[in-house]
Amino acid sequence: MATATTERAILIGGKWVETGDWLEVRSPYDGTLVRRVAKAGAGETEQALDAAETAMREPLPAHRRAAILDGVAHLLEERADEAARTISAEAGKPMKAARVEVARAVSTFTMAAVEARTLAGDVVPMDASLAGAGKIAFTMRHPIGVVGAISPFNFPLNLVAHKIAPALAAGCAVVLKPASQTPLSALLVAELELEAGLPAGWLNVVCGLASEIGDVFVTDERVKLITFTGSGSVGWKLRERAARKRVNLELGNATPVIVSADADLDDAAFRLAANAFAFAGQSCISVQRIYIERGAYETFLDRFLPRVESLKVGDPADEETDVGPLISTSERDRVLSWVDDARNRGADVLTGGTLEGELLRPTVIAGAPRDAKVSCDEVFGPVCTVSPYDTLDEAVALANGTRYGLQAGVFTRDVKAALRVARELEFGGVTVNEAPTFRADQMPYGGVKDSGNTREGPAYAVREMTEERLVVLQL
Numbered sequence: 216m217a218t219a220t221t222e223r224a225i226l227i228g229g230k231w232v233e234t235g236d237w238l239e240v241r242s243p244y245d246g247t248l249v250r251r252v253a254k255a256g257a258g259e260t261e262q263a264l265d266a267a268e269t270a271m272r273e274p275l276p277a278h279r280r281a282a283i284l285d286g287v288a289h290l291l292e293e294r295a296d297e298a299a300r301t302i303s304a305e306a307g308k309p310m311k312a313a314r315v316e317v318a319r320a321v322s323t324f325t326m327a328a329v330e331a332r333t334l335a336g337d338v339v340p341m342d343a344s345l346a347g348a349g350k351i352a353f354t355m356r357h358p359i360g361v362v363g364a365i366s367p368f369n370f371p372l373n374l375v376a377h378k379i380a381p382a383l384a385a386g387c388a389v390v391l392k393p394a395s396q397t398p399l400s401a402l403l404v405a406e407l408e409l410e411a412g413l414p415a416g417w418l419n420v421v422c423g424l425a426s427e428i429g430d431v432f433v434t435d436e437r438v439k440l441i442t443f444t445g446s447g448s449v450g451w452k453l454r455e456r457a458a459r460k461r462v463n464l465e466l467g468n469a470t471p472v473i474v475s476a477d478a479d480l481d482d483a484a485f486r487l488a489a490n491a492f493a494f495a496g497q498s499c500i501s502v503q504r505i506y507i508e509r510g511a512y513e514t515f516l517d518r519f520l521p522r523v524e525s526l527k528v529g530d531p532a533d534e535e536t537d538v539g540p541l542i543s544t545s546e547r548d549r550v551l552s553w554v555d556d557a558r559n560r561g562a563d564v565l566t567g568g569t570l571e572g573e574l575l576r577p578t579v580i581a582g583a584p585r586d587a588k589v590s591c592d593e594v595f596g597p598v599c600t601v602s603p604y605d606t607l608d609e610a611v612a613l614a615n616g617t618r619y620g621l622q623a624g625v626f627t628r629d630v631k632a633a634l635r636v637a638r639e640l641e642f643g644g645v646t647v648n649e650a651p652t653f654r655a656d657q658m659p660y661g662g663v664k665d666s667g668n669t670r671e672g673p674a675y676a677v678r679e680m681t682e683e684r685l686v687v688l689q690l
């Protein structure tokens with residue numbers, strides 16, 4: 216494990232700053248100190264906003280923004296091993312998954328560079344109305360202003376990339392507040408941005424007191440947009456409090472999948488076993504609820520359970536590990552208590568439900584009541600439920616029986632059924648014959664209902680981070 220116990224400063228106005236106070240980043244696997252990071256509060260956040268505002272007074276042309284974004288992608292590729300080890304050490308993410316995250320972050324920066332190069336407005340067909348005849352009009356996309364970005368612990372590199380790369384593509388300076396458990400990946404990427412030629416003030420990273428930093432984002436008028444990924448309880452409150460700002464929310468899910476009897480059950484079992492337990496289920500689109508057509512229920516379980524049981528639980532630094540720790544022991548205990556709650560209400564734990572050392576084993580639950588927490592809330596742990604269904608209508612109703620709506624999936628060979636389900640599932644995205652944990656970084660990604668109010672993916676985030684300016688010319 217990479218455990219260099221050196222200290223890390225935060226970035227304000229192009230300078231690495233120490234604050235005299237420290238945040239300890241400890242390994243979720245064994246509690247060892249990974250690094251200490253300078254701890255910021257309201258004062259440093261105001262300084263970061265000063266720097267961001269000053270930076271935006273001298274706009275960077277699109278070709279420079281694109282070149283910097285391409286430069287970061289290139290540098291990240293060069294330092295991929297270090298980046299993966301950083302993610303793994305601070306988040307407890309198995310190296311296999313951490314390496315995938317780094318490759319995805321490279322792609323996020325690359326896609327953002329494309330957006331910087333192609334960002335343009337539209338021509339308005341003015342003579343389509345009598346009022347417009349004799350005029351020419353077009354729109355330009357104008358950066359919205361300083362962006363306040365808040366990111367979660369579970370993808371400490373790529374979800375930071377999904378905030379800072381589109382912001383730079385759009386021409387916005389950023390003050391970023393990464394999760395306190397995982398600031399090191401964010402600081403590494405900030406270092407790469409400077410190395411790629413980003414001038415001072417365009418990216419500032421403040422780590423530390425969440426509510427203080429959040430309050431500054433809410434109250435300081437210079438922050439024009441807050442982009443938040445994390446839990447609904449924090450996100451929706453930020454949006455309520457910042458009523459006059461754009462507040463983009465990417466929140467949780469209780470991800471359902473429908474497996475119909477005509478599906479390739481081997482393939483479904485393989486994809487769902489991998490995607491219910493990767494990073495111990497701590498992905499917002501981790502497979503959580505699997506609904507299987509009754510005729511295929513036993514066959515599916517015969518193929519699914521051995522795959523789940525073959526997942527290797529252990530040290531995230533080990534390249535063979537599939538399932539590592541939860542982010543904290545209190546989170547592990549919460550997830551265990553949800554399993555116990557389902558068990559006490561008559562559910563069967565088919566595998567898992569116990570600890571292997573300190574780690575929660577991949578857990579599959581059958582017969583959980585519909586209103587049990589594991590059936591309708593976001594577990595955010597290595598737990599999934601399996602339930603039989605009789606009709607597709609019933610399966611869709613079960614899948615929709617949650618306040619969340621981020622991504623859902625269906626496995627079937629019947630194209631008509633797949634398209635029907637895709638229409639009827641109340642989710643921002645539906646995957647067919649792929650686990651709904653799938654995400655490529657150029658996709659429009661985001662939820663409905665309690666799961667959020669926006670779409671990320673550089674092309675979509677750049678639209679959110681810019682405003683249309685209309686120009687009308689009288690000829």
Ligand code: NAP
Nearest residue numbers: 366367368393394395425426429445446449465466467499
């Ligand atoms: P969280 O507790 O809400 O934390 C997310 C971020 O918000 C962290 O940086 C946290 O800082 C900060 N924060 C906490 N309280 C705040 C406040 N009062 N004001 C401003 N910021 C505040 O969520 P998490 O546990 O890190 O992440 C898990 C959640 O994120 C899950 O629900 C998951 O589904 C969701 N998620 C969604 C997506 C998506 O794209 N839809 C992707 C990944 C994760 P501290 O760390 O300092 O507390």
